[in-house]
Amino acid sequence: MSRVGVFVCHCGRNIAHTVDIEKVVEKIKDVDEVIHIESNMYMCSEPGQTVLKDAINKHNLDRVVVAACSKDMHEDTFRIATKEAGLNQYLTEMANIREQCSWVHEEKDKATEKTIRIIESTIEKVKRNQPLVPYQIPVTQKALVIGGGVAGIQAALDIADAGYEVVLVEKDSTIGGKMAQLAETFPTLDCSQCILTPKMVAVGRHPNISLLTNSEVENIDGYVGSFKVRINKKPRYVIEEKCTLCDDCVSVCPVIVHDEYNVGLTPRKAIYIAFPQAVPANYIIDPNTCLGIDPLICAKCKEVCEPRAIDFDMQPEIIEEEFGAIIVATGYTPYPIESIGEYGYGTIHDVISGLEFERILAANGPTQGVIRRPSDGKIPESVVFIHCAGSRDPAKHLEYCSKICCMYATKHALQYKHLVHDGTAINFYIDVRTAGKDYEEFYKRAAEEEGVIYIRGKVSELLQDGERILVRGVNTLTSEAVELHTDLVVLATGLLPSEGTKEISNILKLSCDNKGFVKEAHPKLKPVETAIAGVFVAGTASGPKDIPETVAQASGAAAKAETILSSDFMDRDPVIAEIDENTCGVCHTCIHVCPYGAIYYDEPLNKIVVREALCEGCGSCASACPSGSIELRNSTYESISASIKALLRSG
Amino acid sequence: MSKTTQETESQNPNPNIILFLCRWCSGKGADLAGTSRLQYPPNVLPIMVNCSSRIDPQHVVEAFLEGADGVLITGCNFGDCHYKTGNYKTFRRMSILSKLLKQVGVSPKRFRLTWISATEAAKFAKTVTAMVDELKKLPPYKINGKGGEEL
Ligand code: FES
Numbered sequence: 178m179s180r181v182g183v184f185v186c187h188c189g190r191n192i193a194h195t196v197d198i199e200k201v202v203e204k205i206k207d208v209d210e211v212i213h214i215e216s217n218m219y220m221c222s223e224p225g226q227t228v229l230k231d232a233i234n235k236h237n238l239d240r241v242v243v244a245a246c247s248k249d250m251h252e253d254t255f256r257i258a259t260k261e262a263g264l265n266q267y268l269t270e271m272a273n274i275r276e277q278c279s280w281v282h283e284e285k286d287k288a289t290e291k292t293i294r295i296i297e298s299t300i301e302k303v304k305r306n307q308p309l310v311p312y313q314i315p316v317t318q319k320a321l322v323i324g325g326g327v328a329g330i331q332a333a334l335d336i337a338d339a340g341y342e343v344v345l346v347e348k349d350s351t352i353g354g355k356m357a358q359l360a361e362t363f364p365t366l367d368c369s370q371c372i373l374t375p376k377m378v379a380v381g382r383h384p385n386i387s388l389l390t391n392s393e394v395e396n397i398d399g400y401v402g403s404f405k406v407r408i409n410k411k412p413r414y415v416i417e418e419k420c421t422l423c424d425d426c427v428s429v430c431p432v433i434v435h436d437e438y439n440v441g442l443t444p445r446k447a448i449y450i451a452f453p454q455a456v457p458a459n460y461i462i463d464p465n466t467c468l469g470i471d472p473l474i475c476a477k478c479k480e481v482c483e484p485r486a487i488d489f490d491m492q493p494e495i496i497e498e499e500f501g502a503i504i505v506a507t508g509y510t511p512y513p514i515e516s517i518g519e520y521g522y523g524t525i526h527d528v529i530s531g532l533e534f535e536r537i538l539a540a541n542g543p544t545q546g547v548i549r550r551p552s553d554g555k556i557p558e559s560v561v562f563i564h565c566a567g568s569r570d571p572a573k574h575l576e577y578c579s580k581i582c583c584m585y586a587t588k589h590a591l592q593y594k595h596l597v598h599d600g601t602a603i604n605f606y607i608d609v610r611t612a613g614k615d616y617e618e619f620y621k622r623a624a625e626e627e628g629v630i631y632i633r634g635k636v637s638e639l640l641q642d643g644e645r646i647l648v649r650g651v652n653t654l655t656s657e658a659v660e661l662h663t664d665l666v667v668l669a670t671g672l673l674p675s676e677g678t679k680e681i682s683n684i685l686k687l688s689c690d691n692k693g694f695v696k697e698a699h700p701k702l703k704p705v706e707t708a709i710a711g712v713f714v715a716g717t718a719s720g721p722k723d724i725p726e727t728v729a730q731a732s733g734a735a736a737k738a739e740t741i742l743s744s745d746f747m748d749r750d751p752v753i754a755e756i757d758e759n760t761c762g763v764c765h766t767c768i769h770v771c772p773y774g775a776i777y778y779d780e781p782l783n784k785i786v787v788r789e790a791l792c793e794g795c796g797s798c799a800s801a802c803p804s805g806s807i808e809l810r811n812s813t814y815e816s817i818s819a820s821i822k823a824l825l826r827s828g
Numbered sequence: 829m830s831k832t833t834q835e836t837e838s839q840n841p842n843p844n845i846i847l848f849l850c851r852w853c854s855g856k857g858a859d860l861a862g863t864s865r866l867q868y869p870p871n872v873l874p875i876m877v878n879c880s881s882r883i884d885p886q887h888v889v890e891a892f893l894e895g896a897d898g899v900l901i902t903g904c905n906f907g908d909c910h911y912k913t914g915n916y917k918t919f920r921r922m923s924i925l926s927k928l929l930k931q932v933g934v935s936p937k938r939f940r941l942t943w944i945s946a947t948e949a950a951k952f953a954k955t956v957t958a959m960v961d962e963l964k965k966l967p968p969y970k971i972n973g974k975g976g977e978e979l
Contacts, residue, residue, distance in 0.1 A: 247859045248851070248876070276862030277874050281953070287870040294873055686910060688853065688946045696946060708852065708910075708946070752878070772912040795911035796882030800921070809882060817875065817883075818890050821846055824873040825894040 179304045182213040182238035183296060184229055186220035186245035188275055195279040197289040201244075204293050208300060212236050221251050229255065230262040239264065240303045244272040244296045265308035267751070267811060272299035298823035305816040311748035314790060316402040318742045321346065321500040323394055323681055326354020327724060328716025328731040329506035330376050335735035337385035341742045344498065345380065346408055347390045348677055351455035352377055354508055358438060360538035360546075362724055363588040364619035370541070374454045381456040389496070390457060397503070397684050398773075400793070401711025402747040404500045412491035414462035414470065415448070419486035422450070422458060426478035426487070434466050440533045442551065443543040448478050448487075452541065462487070502711045502738035505687070505695060506731065507677035509717035511670045512567035512575060519638040520566065520668060526552035527646055527665045528639055531585055534667045538592050548596050550665045553644070557664030559601035560593050561648050562586040563636050568671035569607055577692060579671035580721040583610045586669040587620050590629040603630045603663070605650060613723060632659060639666055672721040685712060694720045705734040713737050752810050753792035754799065756785055761806040767798035776807075843897035843963035847872040847956070848887075850880045850914075853904035856946035866953040869960040872900065879903070881914035885925040888939065892929075897969045898938040900959055902952070905943040915943065937962045938969060 183205050187193040198216045206214050213236040217225045220243055232238060241264070243255045248271050256266035274292045282288040318341055322333045325347030333345040345352070356362075357377075359369035380386055389410055396407040432447035447467040450460050468475035470489050479487040514522045514530055522528050527550045529537075540546040550557050564586050567574040583606065590602035609631065611617040623629040636650035645662040652659050674693040682689050688696045688708050695714045698706035705713045713734035716727040741747070754767075754776070763785055768776045775791035776798060778784075785807075796809035805814055849855040855876050861868070877883060880903030888899050901922060909915040922941045929939055940959055944952045 247862075249856070249859060273859075273874070273876070276859040278862075278870070280862035280865055281868055282870040283867060284870065291870045291873065298873075298875065683907065686908060686912065688856075688908065690947050691945075708856075770917065772914070793911055795879040795914050796877065797879065797911065797914050797917055800882055800884040801917070809878070812877060812882060814884055814887075817877065817887055820875050821887060821891050821896075822894050824846060824875065825844060825891070825896055827895070 179210045179240045180212040180236065180238050181210050181240040181242065181300055181304065182232050182236060183211055183242045183244065183300065184220055184232075185214070185216040185296070186225070186243065187216060187218050188245060189218065192245070192275050192279040195282055195285055195288040196274060196292045197285060200289050201292050201296065205296055208297060210304060211300065212238060220245050221254055226254065226258040229258050233259065233262040233264050239268060240306070241269040242272055242296060242299045242303055243269065244274045244292065244299070246271075246275040247273050247277075265310075267309040268303065268306055270299050270303040270306065272296045294824050294826070297826065298820040301819035301823045302816050305813065305819060306811045309751040309810060311751050312789065313746040314402050314749050316741060316744055316747050317499040317501040318342070319344070319498070319500050320502045320504065320738050320742060321394075321404070321406055321498075322504045322506060324354070324506035324508055324677060324716075324718070325349070325352030325380075325388075325390065326506060326508045326716060327356040327373060327376070328508070328718070328727045329354070329504070330380055331728050331731035332504045332506060332715050332735040332738075333380055333386050334376065334383065335732050336738055336742070337383045339735075339739050340385070341739065342385050342387070344387045344389060344408075344500070346392050346394055347388070348393055349451065350391050350413070350459075350461040351451045351457070352380060352388065352390065353456070355532075356724065357452065357454075358440070358532060358535055358539075360535050360540070360542070361588065361592060363584045364613070364615045366588070366591070368540075370454065370539075377454065377456040388457065391461060394681065394684065399499070400749070401709075401741060402501050402749075404503055404711065406498055406500055406503075408496040408498070410494040410496055412464075412493055413459065414464065414467075414487060414489060414491050415460045416486045416488055417457060417459050419484045420460055421484055421486075422460070423483070425481045425483070426460065429477040429481050431475065431477065432466050432468060434463070439536045439543050440530070442533060442536055502713065502741045503685075504713045504715055504731075504734045504738055505678070505681050505685070505707070505718050506715045506734075507681050507718045508675045509672040509678070509721065510675040512579075512673050514566055514668050514670050517567055517574065517668075520563070520636070520666075521639050521641070522668065525639060525641050525646060525666075526550075529665070529667055531582070531589065531667060531669050534589055538589070538596075546596075548593060555664065556597060557600065558597075559603065559663045560590070560665045560667060561636070561646075561661075561663045562590050562602065562604045562667045562669060564604060564606040564609075564669045566668035566670050575671045575673070575692070577671075577721075578610065580610070581723045582669035582671060584613070584616055584619070584723065586667070587623050587629070589667055589669075591623045591627060594627050594629060601630065603632060603661070605632050605634055605636050607633070607635065613725070634659065672717060674718065678718045685709060687712065690720075692720075694718065705730055705737055711741055749790075750794060752794045752812065753789060754787050754794070754796070754807055755810055756787060757806045757808070758784055760804050761785055762804050764803065766801050766803060767807050770798050770801045772797065838964050839967045840897060840964055843871050843960060843966075843968070844895065845872045845898040845900055845959060845963065846891040846896045847874045848880065848883050848899070848901045849874055849876045850903045850910070851876055851878050852910035853908055853946050854880075854902035854944040854952070857944040857948045857952045858902075860947065860949035861953045864949050866949055868953045868956045871960045871963075872956050879909065879911045879914040880918040881909075881911065883918065885921050888922070888925060892934065892938075892969060895969070897966070898940070898959060898963045900956070901941045902944050902955075905945050908945060934969070935966060937966060
């Protein structure tokens with residue numbers, strides 16, 4: 178016989194307005210083995226928890242059911258309170274009568290009836306729970322940061338400064354990410370490179386940071402405290418230690434391709450350095466376009482390289498390491514604006530993306546910071562900036578607001594005015610969204626002091642008209658059609674999750690929102706945690722963000738990772754599989770079913786054994802075992818069927 | 829009674845459906861339906877397990893034997909299972925079971941398997957509502973009746 182205590186939460190009116198708590202208490206009070214029941218306004222409050230603790234002791238309870246919200250909200254709260262009262266925490270279970278009952282039903286009598294059934298089934302479950310002790314696993318005091326944009330850079334620096342080892346993995350040949358491509362940043366008009374490169378250099382020389390560029394994470398296994406990670410470090414074909422950055426190879430390389438750093442506005446060679454401040458400062462051969470690698474038909478660079486730094490036979494290196502925590506900072510990719518047919522991107526030369534305009538504005542860009550349009554190199558006398566290109570258009574494109582575009586389009590217009598004083602800058606917008614410190618002031622400065630023209634409305638089409646571009650749209654404030662000619666059109670494109678974000682969420686099985694951005698463990702209270710313990714997210718991998726927010730998040734994620742790294746051991750959930758050796762027929766079914774290789778056959782002893790540290794507790798083996806000899810602790814066959822019976826017991 | 833009248837009239841105003849949720853995706857999706865205050869009929873009685881693959885096909889049979897009018901199993905989308913491949917196993921096991929149930933005369937409308945991500949609260953509410961509506965059109969499930977039901 179158990180001594181069950183049941184605590185029903187009103188949750189203010191959240192539960193009580195659709196559930197007749199009094200009736201629930203009346204009904205549950207008579208359930209077998211229920212020794213004590215009471216209700217409370219807020220069970221999760223300090224006094225609520227005290228009620229629970231006192232009752233455990235006063236009534237000598239050995240099982241507890243808290244009927245309140247979702248486990249995700251307060252399971253920890255009540256388990257800790259249980260433990261504080263001296264009872265094993267696994268003898269407390271929550272019954273979710275809020276998210277899955279009071280909030281989704283309106284008819285009070287039916288919701289009340291359902292609540293009673295949910296509580297009864299939870300009582301049946303908890304009666305069958307066994308006390309468990311979390312076991313401890315050692316923590317590998319090293320962090321993995323995936324992605325070397327500003328988010329990854331900041332997170333890696335913070336963790337390294339706190340004294341822990343960090344491996345920073347970046348797909349590209351250099352760290353820096355999108356921020357390294359920007360000319361200036363809003364609202365201060367700081368030079369982006371000038372504020373970023375010191376951080377890049379710091380990463381490069383930090384004794385606690387190992388930087389793996391041109392590398393990709395291929396597989397991640399394990400769990401918080403000890404993730405086993407396989408990284409593929411692809412060959413650069415240039416020996417880093419030998420290269421003196423003399424640039425001789427570049428001049429002889431016969432291959433010319435688009436330069437990614439300048440968004441294709443300039444050419445580069447097959448052997449190249451992304452940009453002069455790249456970290457690591459090293460050349461790299463692009464194996465897809467180089468004529469030297471396979472088959473070897475060129476090798477001009479090798480001939481001129483005096484320090485003999487070029488090695489066409491360099492092989493990929495597979496690195497396998499363990500980490501205690503992981504930060505995902507895999508960033509975004511701009512919306513493919515060629516899909517906005519009416520804007521003619523790709524066919525009209527002088528319709529460009531925001532990122533292309535950044536490069537044109539940048540002092541180290543293709544035009545050395547002089548604003549020249551791509552078609553004929555003329556300095557444009559007027560530029561049209563189109564906000565929300567591909568954003569806030571649920572019918573055809575992205576439904577969401579990409580958050581940063583209003584601000585960067587305003588910045589672009591200001592920068593243009595600063596460089597071409599008598600030029601005309603016209604911004605077409607839906608709404609100007611300037612939520613951020615000093616953002617509204619920045620917009621006011623553009624619109625009121627520096628003569629940037631803002632037209633509320635959407636551009637419906639762009640057409641080449643001689644040397645100029647015809648812009649057709651509508652001014653939604655005056656309801657008049659707008660038609661004007663301009664020399665250059667810049668599209669403020671929205672943000673999509675990057676390929677890297679998608680790949681990593683696949684590898685880690687991170688849950689993503691319907692746009693593909695990584696989902697936070699809680700949108701308000703756990704903004705850098707993910708559904709997987711020990712995996713954190715920073716920057717635009719979890720949604721559009723500006724630089725300050727990205728950096729703040731990166732530091733937040735780093736601090737979270739440090740909490741894990743700072744302990745030698747971690748508690749691990751003991752809800753794992755268990756074998757009954759007396760009935761096990763050694764059929765090996767469970768071995769094949771287990772996704773983690775956590776079950777093995779011990780030949781000398783002729784028995785099946787669970788490797789506790791590897792078992793994650795899915796219970797797949799338990800439902801496959803033909804003799805019912807392997808069970809998931811506290812979620813046994815019998816416990817589930819008792820819950821089913823209780824749910825269906827007629828009332 | 830002809831099939832048409834049988835299906836249009838509300839035969840069972842209050843069907844009981846056992847709803848299995850996994851704790852990672854579909855459970856969170858169901859929670860989100862609550863947080864978003866989406867409404868659905870109270871006929872679904874939830875049981876949360878770690879992974880849909882913890883559900884033994886016998887649990888489904890047992891639910892019917894205990895008087896459930898329907899069973900709805902939910903889990904993560906393919907590729908999203910927190911335990912890598914649990915939902916594939918669920919799919920295989922439950923596909924076989926559904927054939928078996930059909931053979932012994934349980935209408936396929938009574939047994940459903942569906943994947944719900946942590947963000948698909950609307951899909952969750954819709955799936956539940958649709959299943960309840962369907963089952964209202966069928967008579968209460970009786971295991972003792974001879975010859976099963978009209979499929
Ligand atoms: S965890 Fe959701 S189906 Fe496996």
